Amino acid sequence: MQKRNWMTRELVLIIIVVAFMLFLSVSTNFSSRSGIYSFMLDVSPTIVAAIALAMVIFTGNIDISAGTISGFVAYTAGSLAKSGMPLWIFLPAGMLIGMLLAGLNGFITVKFKVPSIVVTLAMNMVHIGFYATFLPQSGWIENLGTNFTWFGRGRFFELIPYTFVGAIAVAILFMFIMKYTKFGMSLYAVGGNRRSAVYSGINPDRTVMKVFLVEGLLLGISAVMKATTRSEVMPSVFVGRELFFIAAALVGGVSIFGGVGKIVGALFGAMLVYLLSIAMIYLGFQDYYQFAIQGGIILIAVYITVIDVEKMKKTFRRKKRHVITTGEGE
Amino acid sequence: MSAEAKNKKPFQVSHQLALLGVLVGLILLFGIIEPAFFIPRVFFDIFAIAGEIGIMALAMTYVITTGGVDLAVGYNLQMSAIVFGITFVNTGNVVLSIIFALIVATLGGMFNGFIVAKTKIPPLVTTLGTMYLFRGISMIIAGTATYSGFPDGFKQFSTFKFFNAIPIQLVYFVVLFFIMDYFYRKGSLGRNLKGMGFNENAVRFSGVKVDRIKFWIYTLLGLLCGFAAMVYLGRLSAAKTSMGDFMNFQVITAVLLGGTSIMGGVGSVRGTFIATLIIGVLHKGFSLLNFSGNIYNFTIGLILIFSLILYTLTEERRKVKTRSRRDQLESQTAATGDSGSGTG
Numbered sequence: 001m002q003k004r005n006w007m008t009r010e011l012v013l014i015i016i017v018v019a020f021m022l023f024l025s026v027s028t029n030f031s032s033r034s035g036i037y038s039f040m041l042d043v044s045p046t047i048v049a050a051i052a053l054a055m056v057i058f059t060g061n062i063d064i065s066a067g068t069i070s071g072f073v074a075y076t077a078g079s080l081a082k083s084g085m086p087l088w089i090f091l092p093a094g095m096l097i098g099m100l101l102a103g104l105n106g107f108i109t110v111k112f113k114v115p116s117i118v119v120t121l122a123m124n125m126v127h128i129g130f131y132a133t134f135l136p137q138s139g140w141i142e143n144l145g146t147n148f149t150w151f152g153r154g155r156f157f158e159l160i161p162y163t164f165v166g167a168i169a170v171a172i173l174f175m176f177i178m179k180y181t182k183f184g185m186s187l188y189a190v191g192g193n194r195r196s197a198v199y200s201g202i203n204p205d206r207t208v209m210k211v212f213l214v215e216g217l218l219l220g221i222s223a224v225m226k227a228t229t230r231s232e233v234m235p236s237v238f239v240g241r242e243l244f245f246i247a248a249a250l251v252g253g254v255s256i257f258g259g260v261g262k263i264v265g266a267l268f269g270a271m272l273v274y275l276l277s278i279a280m281i282y283l284g285f286q287d288y289y290q291f292a293i294q295g296g297i298i299l300i301a302v303y304i305t306v307i308d309v310e311k312m313k314k315t316f317r318r319k320k321r322h323v324i325t326t327g328e329g330e
Numbered sequence: 331m332s333a334e335a336k337n338k339k340p341f342q343v344s345h346q347l348a349l350l351g352v353l354v355g356l357i358l359l360f361g362i363i364e365p366a367f368f369i370p371r372v373f374f375d376i377f378a379i380a381g382e383i384g385i386m387a388l389a390m391t392y393v394i395t396t397g398g399v400d401l402a403v404g405y406n407l408q409m410s411a412i413v414f415g416i417t418f419v420n421t422g423n424v425v426l427s428i429i430f431a432l433i434v435a436t437l438g439g440m441f442n443g444f445i446v447a448k449t450k451i452p453p454l455v456t457t458l459g460t461m462y463l464f465r466g467i468s469m470i471i472a473g474t475a476t477y478s479g480f481p482d483g484f485k486q487f488s489t490f491k492f493f494n495a496i497p498i499q500l501v502y503f504v505v506l507f508f509i510m511d512y513f514y515r516k517g518s519l520g521r522n523l524k525g526m527g528f529n530e531n532a533v534r535f536s537g538v539k540v541d542r543i544k545f546w547i548y549t550l551l552g553l554l555c556g557f558a559a560m561v562y563l564g565r566l567s568a569a570k571t572s573m574g575d576f577m578n579f580q581v582i583t584a585v586l587l588g589g590t591s592i593m594g595g596v597g598s599v600r601g602t603f604i605a606t607l608i609i610g611v612l613h614k615g616f617s618l619l620n621f622s623g624n625i626y627n628f629t630i631g632l633i634l635i636f637s638l639i640l641y642t643l644t645e646e647r648r649k650v651k652t653r654s655r656r657d658q659l660e661s662q663t664a665a666t667g668d669s670g671s672g673t674g
Binding site: 119121131302306 | 399401445449450451452454455456458459460461462463464465466467469470473576579582583586592593622624625626627628629630631632634635638639641642643
């Protein structure tokens with residue numbers, strides 16, 4: 001019952017995404033070769049980061065500092081690439097930095113039992129202050145060579161960017177992880193009902209810590225994907241991007257209360273959020289509408305989830321009452 | 331009853347005393363590094379800055395005590411200031427502009443309150459959404475425009491100084507503080523707020539209209555955001571979309587540093603008052619030492635994390651204390667056979 005219910009939500013989302021694409025390609029030049037290329041190029045970092053955020057939200061936590069963590073990753077990757085390092089050095093280094101910073105968020109959340117949203121909000125501010133104060137030239141690195149940009153700019157068949165293939169690969173990998181591994185199951189368990197997770201032998205603190213580390217790793221990949229499309233790196237560009245990631249996960253049907261959601265949802269949620277943002281530009285609106293629309297999307301998506309949760313609770317309660325009344329033997 | 335009072339008091343007093351100590355220490359520290367800090371005109375500037383944050387932080391204490399939070403305050407202030415600016419530029423009527431700005435800010439607060447009270451969306455997420463929504467609205471209205479040229483009469487709202495030194499913000503802040511502190515400690519409102527933070531359903535079932543209280547405290551916070559916007563605007567004398575950035579952090583930091591639990595149920599308006607002054611001292615001190623705003627934001631972020639951690643640690647210690655005290659009482663009552671008086 002529950003499973004079929006959620007599947008429809010993802011299906012609806014996919015239909016909306018496809019319809020939106022059709023609408024854009026009829027009314028604008030979205031379906032041109034360059035339009036599709038730039039769609040795939042721009043959406044791939046968001047997909048990876050939305051998956052990262054979705055996993056954190058599965059456990060009932062959230063990370064507002066995801067955008068600024070990406071900025072740190074981009075700076076690290078950029079400065080390593082500036083000194084001539086190849087991708088297989090600066091990508092793992094970036095992932096490591098991501099894990100370190102997200103791990104710090106996780107550590108404070110778990111160790112001091114404070115809501116992750118407040119911790120990461122504060123961290124967001126610490127990171128922004130850190131960029132401007134302690135990084136040389138506020139972290140601005142320019143004139144990066146092809147050893148940096150080949151990954152972001154390369155494409156298969158002159159059309160499909162490497163990063164898009166990477167993003168899809170990450171999505172498929174995490175779909176499997178969420179479905180078939182103990183780790184994936186434990187995320188839902190911790191987010192759904194912490195106490196029963198404890199009774200079934202899961203350590204919630206350790207699980208939350210792990211999920212933050214995984215999130216950091218994915219944010220590392222996402223930030224490198226985003227940064228390598230340009231030959232300069234500026235950490236402050238990433239400030240505020242968490243809005244897209246969170247909106248994508250929530251639109252994708254991930255419940256803000258934890259325990260419910262799918263990676264596929266995050267994947268198509270990222271596409272929808274991105275399509276909405278470029279639709280504004282294609283249809284000739286100003287960039288200023290971005291914030292208002294994303295904020296509105298978050299509210300609407302969460303409201304739909306709340307209604308769903310309430311409905312589920314109600315049917316559950318009715319069933320229970322039914323069992324009780326029949327059990328009593330009227 | 332008596333046991334509870336004995337347990338609670340040392341904790342609260344010690345926290346506020348510690349805050350006062352930090353406040354005095356910081357003032358002395360900045361004064362020693364930069365003696366100009368003690369010039370009255372400079373020194374009282376602390377209250378001008380603290381006043382603006384404090385007006386919102388006092389109402390935020392109510393909201394956080396119920397277990398909610400409002401991340402949108404800074405952008406509500408921004409939206410209200412922009413509305414003031416655009417109305418003034420178009421009509422030239424200050425009174426009308428103030429009324430419009432206050433109405434918009436109150437509506438913003440009402441919107442938050444309505445969603446929090448009527449739907450089951452958690453306040454953190456609600457206000458995260460409305461934070462971006464308000465920011466977007468003021469960006470749509472203003473774009474990159476800057477509104478200025480407000481009349482001097484309006485500026486007197488926030489630049490007037492008693493005895494040429496004490497800024498009028500201090501008066502707003504102190505008066506509001508006494509009102510808010512009174513209702514927080516005396517009467518049923520404060521008790522209900524704390525009860526809602528501890529166990530909302532229990533309060534609901536005891537006949538309190540929880541949703542209505544929630545709606546009105548968010549609305550009050552919205553109104554005060556509008557008021558703070560007017561005060562802030564008089565000092566800056568130009569409305570633009572960058573004002574109010576990071577304001578929400580400062581307000582929340584003031585409340586949490588003041589000893590209010592982010593989980594709700596425990597709090598103190600007095601703590602917020604002192605913590606707001608600490609933030610004002612930091613702001614003024616940093617700007618005197620020519621530190622950039624980024625270092626200030628960085629520090630505020632660290633303080634926020636620090637106060638979250640500190641609260642958990644003291645709370646843990648208090649729990650241990652209460653537990654040992656309870657054990658002690660139980661063993662006493664077991665020995666004497668007097669079971670009624672200890673637990674109340």
